[in-house]
Amino acid sequence: MTIDEQLEQLNRGAAEIVTEQELAGRLALGRQLRVKLGLDPTSPDIHLGHTVVLRKLRQFQDMGHKAVLIIGDYTAMIGDPTGQNTTRPMLSAEQIQANARTYFQQAGKILDTSPQRLEVLYNSQWLSKLTFADVIMLTSQMTVARMLERDTFEQRYKRGEPIGIHEFLYPLMQGYDSVVIKADVELGGTDQTFNILVGRKLQQDAGLEPQVVLTMPILVGLDGKEKMSKSKGNYVAINDSPNQMFGKLMSISDQMMVDYFTLLTDLPRERIAELTDPDKTHPKQAKVLLARTIVAQFYGQKEAEEAALRFDRVFAQRQLPDQMPDVVISDQPLMAAKLVHACGLVGSVSEAKRMILQGGVMIDGARLDDPNQQIRPGDGMVLQVGRRRFARIRIASPGKG
RNA sequence: GGGUCGGUGCCCGAGCGGACAAAGGGGGCGGGCUGUAAACCCGCUGGCUUGCGCCUUCGGUGGUUCGAAUCCACCCCGGCCCA
Numbered sequence: 329m330t331i332d333e334q335l336e337q338l339n340r341g342a343a344e345i346v347t348e349q350e351l352a353g354r355l356a357l358g359r360q361l362r363v364k365l366g367l368d369p370t371s372p373d374i375h376l377g378h379t380v381v382l383r384k385l386r387q388f389q390d391m392g393h394k395a396v397l398i399i400g401d402y403t404a405m406i407g408d409p410t411g412q413n414t415t416r417p418m419l420s421a422e423q424i425q426a427n428a429r430t431y432f433q434q435a436g437k438i439l440d441t442s443p444q445r446l447e448v449l450y451n452s453q454w455l456s457k458l459t460f461a462d463v464i465m466l467t468s469q470m471t472v473a474r475m476l477e478r479d480t481f482e483q484r485y486k487r488g489e490p491i492g493i494h495e496f497l498y499p500l501m502q503g504y505d506s507v508v509i510k511a512d513v514e515l516g517g518t519d520q521t522f523n524i525l526v527g528r529k530l531q532q533d534a535g536l537e538p539q540v541v542l543t544m545p546i547l548v549g550l551d552g553k554e555k556m557s558k559s560k561g562n563y564v565a566i567n568d569s570p571n572q573m574f575g576k577l578m579s580i581s582d583q584m585m586v587d588y589f590t591l592l593t594d595l596p597r598e599r600i601a602e603l604t605d606p607d608k609t610h611p612k613q614a615k616v617l618l619a620r621t622i623v624a625q626f627y628g629q630k631e632a633e634e635a636a637l638r639f640d641r642v643f644a645q646r647q648l649p650d651q652m653p654d655v656v657i658s659d660q661p662l663m664a665a666k667l668v669h670a671c672g673l674v675g676s677v678s679e680a681k682r683m684i685l686q687g688g689v690m691i692d693g694a695r696l697d698d699p700n701q702q703i704r705p706g707d708g709m710v711l712q713v714g715r716r717r718f719a720r721i722r723i724a725s726p727g728k729g
Numbered sequence: 730g731g732g733u734c735g736g737u738g739c740c741c742g743a744g745c746g747g748a749c750a751a752a753g754g755g756g757g758c759g760g761g762c763u764g765u766a767a768a769c770c771c772g773c774u775g776g777c778u779u780g781c782g783c784c785u786u787c788g789g790u791g792g793u794u795c796g797a798a799u800c801c802a803c804c805c806c807g808g809c810c811c812a
Contacts (some may be wrong), residue, residue: 551756552767554811561757581767612764626797663779679758682773688759714759 331355338542341590342384346525346541354512354540359680361393364511364539366451366502366520367435369404369427374434375563376622377547377556378412381515382438384544388513389440394447397435398505399428402452403498434566437626440706454508455501468502469533470526475499478522503527506539513540547591552581568626574635575643575716577619582611585618593621638683648710652718655704659723664689665699671711671719688714 329337334355335348345351354361358388365385387396401424432448441447458466464532473497476482485491485527499522506514506527514524521543528538546555549562553595556563580588603614616636624632641647655671662670668680668689681699683689690712691703709721 575765578765579767581766582764610764612766615764615766639765677777677778678776679774683759686759686773715765 329391337387337391338384341380341513341544343543343545344541345543347530350538351513351542361388361512362396362447362510363388363393364396364398364506364509364514365516366398366400366505366514367431368372368400369424369431372427372430373558374431374566375556375558375564376566376592377517377549378435379438379566381517381544382435382549383592384542385515386439389445394445395439396446396509396511397432397446398509399424399431399448399450400502401428401450402455403501437566443594449509450546451501451505455504463497466504466530467497467528469502471494480519499523499526500530503530507531507534507536508534511539512537513542515542515544517546519541519546530546545587545591548584548587550576550580552584564622566626570623570635571618571638573623573626574619574632574639577622578615578639578643582606582614582615585611585614588618588622593618593625595621648712649718652710654719654722655719656722656724657708659705661702661704663699664701664703665698666711667703667705668711671721673711673713673717673719683713 331352335352338351339348363385365381389395390582401421404424428450472605476485478499481491481495503526505511507530511527511531514527516524521541524539524541524543528541531538535565548554549556549560550564551560551562554560554562555582558565564573568576577588585586586600586604589595589603590597595603603609603617619639620632620636620676623635638649642649653672657667657670665677668674668683669677674680674683680689684696684699687697688694692710705721705723707721711719711721
């Protein structure tokens with residue numbers, strides 16, 4: 329691959345590269361570059377939003393470069409005291425270890441984990457050794473004005489929201505990581521631009537060649553509005569089942585497909601253009617392909633195929649899924665609402681009542697309308713709440729607990 | 730340290746002695762429509778009870794009152810201004 333071809337590939341999907349000439353220069357060196365990515369071990373669940381940048385990292389690996397994952401255990405241990413009334417419990421070393429492990433296990437679905445291509449480091453290794461004097465030296469390299477330039481700080485400051493002093497330290501710590509590991513390139517989402525740029529400055533001050541910054545766009549969540557995140561609930565987790573993944577991906581709006589294709593698959597630009605042009609491809613077909621491609625990345629072609637079939641059956645044709653959870657209960661007659669609740673399909677009896685009154689509950693395909701009606705559970709009876717909640721009743725044989 | 734304004738249901742936010750499970754919005758959920766969607770329309774959105782109704786909830790703890798999210802005291806947490 330020529331340098332230009334490499335650049336072209338690395339550019340695909342990227343939001344910004346600072347600077348492209350510098351990146352070209354690094355690539356031209358012909359040696360293995362150290363490509364840094366910082367991970368936050370506070371949330372062990374990786375979702376598709378994280379994979380955007382992980383996939384970019386994988387590209388570097390495939391070109392022969394080394395991915396350097398930094399587990400931010402030190403920053404995590406300090407804890408984020410932003411919560412108001414409750415002091416957030418600091419993560420213990422064990423928790424961080426455990427999180428890092430699951431994180432690593434999930435990231436391994438995307439990265440090349442061979443030792444020649446991947447290095448994992450914990451930043452406590454060097455950050456914990458800094459003395460207070462070292463920290464002061466570090467802080468002297470940045471000004472308050474520059475810190476406040478960072479848009480999140482700026483916005484919060486203007487809105488009158490609190491900013492802890494320690495939050496100013498995060499970019500410095502992250503930047504210091506780059507100094508220590510001598511990063512050639514640092515990856516991150518566009519929200520990381522500021523932090524990564526701080527790394528450049530610190531490296532320069534330390535007499536190093538400043539790292540190249542490569543940022544990826546933030547993946548929009550399933551709601552089509554906000555960034556994909558666990559707390560917003562608009563995410564697809566890497567550990568979601570094939571069916572969950574498929575269903576969630578099918579729920580995105582048509583306009584979002586371009587971004588998802590670009591950031592989550594390897595399809596070439598021209599192909600994506602075809603797929604997202606409604607005159608050339610029916611949007612539903614394109615979306616099915618998108619969902620299948622992504623599910624296949626994590627579970628293989630066969631599982632993806634099955635998820636697609638199931639989805640078609642349950643949602644397009646509104647038939648029952650081929651498998652659903654069994655719920656074992658006795659055959660004592662009871663109120664419809666209580667039955668629905670007993671099957672674990674809703675959180676409370678009151679909710680079950682509401683569901684029934686709204687016409688959202690079916691038993692063996694027949695819609696219920698009275699939450700108070702007595703129902704005698706029968707073996708094999710199928711309960712459905714809404715479109716996607718199912719349970720099959722199994723009668724406990726008498727005598728068994 | 731002083732002054733001042735705040736802390737309400739998943740989130741934002743109104744309420745400022747009774748009619749408050751608490752307006753309104755967002756989100757979520759259910760129904761309709763569809764291409765599975767998105768958009769749009771309708772509805773629901775603390776729990777228990779067949780039902781009368783009962784219980785828990787408005788930063789915390791105590792108090793005043795027949796009655797408190799609303800008043801008082803102290804405490805905790807946050808914003809802003811002054812030092």
